[in-house]
Amino acid sequence: MSLTLFVSDVHLHPERPAIQDIFSRFLLDTAPSADALYILGDLFEYWLGDDDVDSPYSGTLALLHKASRSTPTYFIAGNRDFLVGERFQQESGCRLLPEYETIDLYGRNTLITHGDALCTDDRDYQRFREMVRRSEWNDKVMQMPLVQRKAYFHSLREESQGFNAVKPAEIMDVSQQEVERIMSEAHVDLLIHGHTHRPAIHHFQANGIEKTRIVLGDWYKHGSVLYYFDNGNYKLTEL
Numbered sequence: 001m002s003l004t005l006f007v008s009d010v011h012l013h014p015e016r017p018a019i020q021d022i023f024s025r026f027l028l029d030t031a032p033s034a035d036a037l038y039i040l041g042d043l044f045e046y047w048l049g050d051d052d053v054d055s056p057y058s059g060t061l062a063l064l065h066k067a068s069r070s071t072p073t074y075f076i077a078g079n080r081d082f083l084v085g086e087r088f089q090q091e092s093g094c095r096l097l098p099e100y101e102t103i104d105l106y107g108r109n110t111l112i113t114h115g116d117a118l119c120t121d122d123r124d125y126q127r128f129r130e131m132v133r134r135s136e137w138n139d140k141v142m143q144m145p146l147v148q149r150k151a152y153f154h155s156l157r158e159e160s161q162g163f164n165a166v167k168p169a170e171i172m173d174v175s176q177q178e179v180e181r182i183m184s185e186a187h188v189d190l191l192i193h194g195h196t197h198r199p200a201i202h203h204f205q206a207n208g209i210e211k212t213r214i215v216l217g218d219w220y221k222h223g224s225v226l227y228y229f230d231n232g233n234y235k236l237t238e239l
Contacts, residue, residue, distance in 0.1 A: 004105060005034045006226040008114065008194025009218035011080070013045035014056045022223045022239055024063055030225070031067040038103075039094065040194045040216060041078020041114030046157070048149050049142055050087035061091040068093030076101065078114040078195065082133065083142075102186050106230045111188045115195030115215075118174035118182070125172075173198065179213055180206040192216070192226065199224055199236055 010023055031037050044057055055061075067073060075094040077084055089096050100113045120126060131137055141149060173196055183191050189211045199217030203210065214236060217224030223239030 002035050002106075002230040003033070004228045005031060005037045006040060006112070006192055006214075006216060006228065007037070007219075007224065008040035008216040009042045009078070009197060009224075010039075011042055011045045011219060012057060012060060016220075019219050019223075020060070023060070023219065026223060026225070026239060027063045027067045031073070032070045034071050035230075037067065037071050037073045038112060038192075039073065039075045040112060040192070041076050041116075042080045042194065042218075043075070043078070044081045046150075046153050047081035047083050047088070048146060048153065049083045050085040051142070052146055058091075061088070065091060065093035074101075076112065076114050079116045079129065083138070100182070100186070102188060105190070105228060106232065108190060108232065109186075109188045110190040110192060111183060111186045112192045115174060115193035118178050118193065119172060119195070120175045120178045122172050172196070174213075176204075180211075183211060190214070194218075201236060 007026075010019065012020055012023065043060075047057075048055070064073060073092070073094045074097050075084070075089075075092070076097045076099065084096065088094070097112075099117060100111060102109055102111050104110075116125070116129060141152070144152065174193075179191060183189070184207065189209060191211075191213045193213070194216040196215060197218040197220075198215055200215045202213040202215070204213070205211070214226060214234070216226055216236070217238070224236070225239060226234060226236050228234040
């Protein structure tokens with residue numbers, strides 16, 4: 001039976017070697033048996049830019065490249081690694097996709113995305129997101145020395161954690177209205193995303209059509225993988 005794999009929010013970091021080991025085994029043992037592997041953002045805790053030649057993730061890039069030789073591997077940038085570029089693509093073997101991509105999943109049109117753009121109720125975050133996706137902001141940040149850039153990203157992360165600690169949880173989740181809007185525009189009945197760290201399978205009706213939203217889990221304590229089979233069955237499971 002053929003299958004396609006989806007993961008998100010691995011958040012690789014040198015201080016979490018156990019998750020690095022789980023992800024490495026996943027790439028070596030599971031990924032080669034799939035028709036395709038989709039990584040829907042936040043593979044890294046942070047990505048300072050393709051010019052970080054001393055990146056702690058070089059081993060992961062090599063394993064990704066090896067896996068991609070047998071399994072086409074696709075990557076949608078998340079809010080932690082939106083600075084990935086051509087060098088990342090070459091060294092990882094991943095094919096970079098836009099923020100929203102509609103794929104043919106064994107005959108079922110499916111929309112995939114990282115998920116942060118769906119959290120429209122969190123207006124502060126959306127303003128921040130808009131700022132950091134501007135080419136002017138990117139150019140300014142990429143001109144910083146790597147040491148300064150790392151300190152800047154660290155300060156942004158601490159500030160974000162402080163704001164999130166006092167926000168209602170529902171504000172940081174996706175907006176159902178936005179989910180329905182984007183699925184309607186894409187003419188799909190299946191949406192797969194990550195970002196919220198709330199793994200679940202949601203079934204709902206919109207405009208009289210049965211639809212499904214699958215939320216991938218994070219990898220902070222264990223792996224989270226969606227297995228989608230060619231007969232239409234699927235399972236969201238922990239490693």
